[in-house]
Amino acid sequence: MKKSILLIMACCLTISGYTQAIYESFRSIKLDQSRELKIQLPRNYKKNVDKTYPVILVLDGDYLFEPVAGNVDYFSYWEDMPESIVVGINQRKTRTDDCRYDLAEYLPDQKGAQFFEFIGQELMPYLDQTYRTAQLKIIVGHDFTANFINYFLFKDNPIFQGFICLSPEFAPPMKERIANVLSSATDVWYYTATATNDADNIKKDAIAFNEQMEALEENPDMHFFFDNFDESSHYTLVGRGIPRALEGIFEMYRPISKKTYKEVLLPLETSTYDYLVDMYKTTEKLYGIKRQIRVNDFIAVSTAIEKNEKWEELEPLGKLAIKEHPDVMLGHYYLGMFYEQTGEPKKAMRAYENGFQLAEIAFLTKDYMLDKVNKIKDDFGW
Incomplete structure (x- = not known):
């Protein structure tokens, strides 16, 4: 609980310190x-003129x-999710009418x-026309509005x-309708939450809905998440549910973790290089965002390659690193390692020398690259 409170405080400080909301009055014909x-808008929205953002x-x-x-600003700062455009609709005086159903x-x-x-015919087209929006769109609601968003x-x-x-306040047939749609949905993320101190009818329906979803045949193209927070109320669960939802939706976007390194990369019998490439292709397909491969992901993959002595994979990894990060040493270091381990010391020395001229990064320094060159010279008496 303390961790959640600290996260919320950090998020509030983040948004107040570095971003500022734009207030607009939108005239609706409907x-x-x-x-x-x-x-x-994301922090560097004006500078990154070629970049698009989820909404x-x-x-x-x-x-x-x-x-x-x-939360969006905080998570995207640490690259746990893409920078995104967040849009809120004020409904203090209209939410009952806005969510009305027969x-x-x-x-x-x-x-x-x-x-x-x-929303569908005016606001979202306006946002697409006015801002640099990406394919991915997410919608958030609470109790009445949490029920309403399901109509989309x-x-x-x-x-x-x-x-x-x-904490959705479901209309009577809503649970069955949602389960029916999600059973065959493609590339949909669905998160719902309740809590032990939530309203009794809401908590009961949310738990029953989760049980319905668990009973469905697994759909690998749909991602469902559910939380029942201990000792939270109808209102305090919001502060815990938002980060949990973002973590679930953007699980594939996050950097390679220590757990993934130990449990996936190290025991991987197929190509570790292909795993990296496929991971970024998958996230591009899922989120509609093409992004630069992180340096930390390169390092995680290369470390696994070295541990498993899959030296032949360092060559394509080095070429990919040069393509993704041409101004730093990383790719040339991998090529040097590849040539060194496959018996081509002259090519290895040349690769390290080429890297020496570029910017330092992570553990790679000019002294380190120079030591690699000098060691090869000493070993072969050059």
Whole structure:
């Protein structure tokens, strides 16, 4: 619990210190009224003119926007998720009408239907036209709005791929409808949470829904996450659920961990180099974002290669590192290691010399590269 509180405090400090919300009034034809928006752009949005960003749409923006935006800024700072555009819709006076559904089909009705069309037909197209948005879109809601966001899941081509449902107050047939859709969904992330001190009806439905999902046949193209937080309430679970949801959704985006290194890379019988390449191809497919391979991921993979003496994999790894990070020593070091271990000392020495001229990085320094060159010269009397 203390860790969660510290994380929330850190997020609040992060957002107040380094980012600033943009406040916009959006005139909706569907609603025949203006809606107040809060928008947080990534830190270097103006500088990275060629970069696109996922969009996280937050309902109940009056109180949910800040904790979501703070967590997004914090997680993306540490590269645990991509930098993202966070947009909140203020609903303090309108949330009951916005989430209205009929009591026959339990589908959006009256103002609820208009609000649904406002998001899908007006707001999201506006954001795509105004900002550099990526393919991935996530939507967040709490109790009434957590139920409402599921209506977007039922469209043939959902505009959202991620759903964060915090303490959802489900409409009567909603659990069955969601389970039916998720059983065959592709590239969808769905998170829901309740807590021991949540409202009894909400907690009961959330637990029953999780049991329904566990009983379904496994769908590898759908990612479902559920939490029942101990000693949290209907409101305090929000502070714990948001980071948990982001961790789950962006699990494949995070750097290679010590656990992955020990449990996956070291015992891997197939190509460790291919694992790295496939990992980034997978995240590009999942999140619609092409990104530079991290230096730390190169180091994790190369360490596993060296431990397992798969020396032939250092050559393609070195060439890839030069392509991804041409201004640093890394790729030339891997090529030098490859040539050294495969009996070509002259090529190894040349590779280390080429790396010596470039910028230092991680454990690689000019002195280290020079030592590698001098050792080869000493060994062969050159």
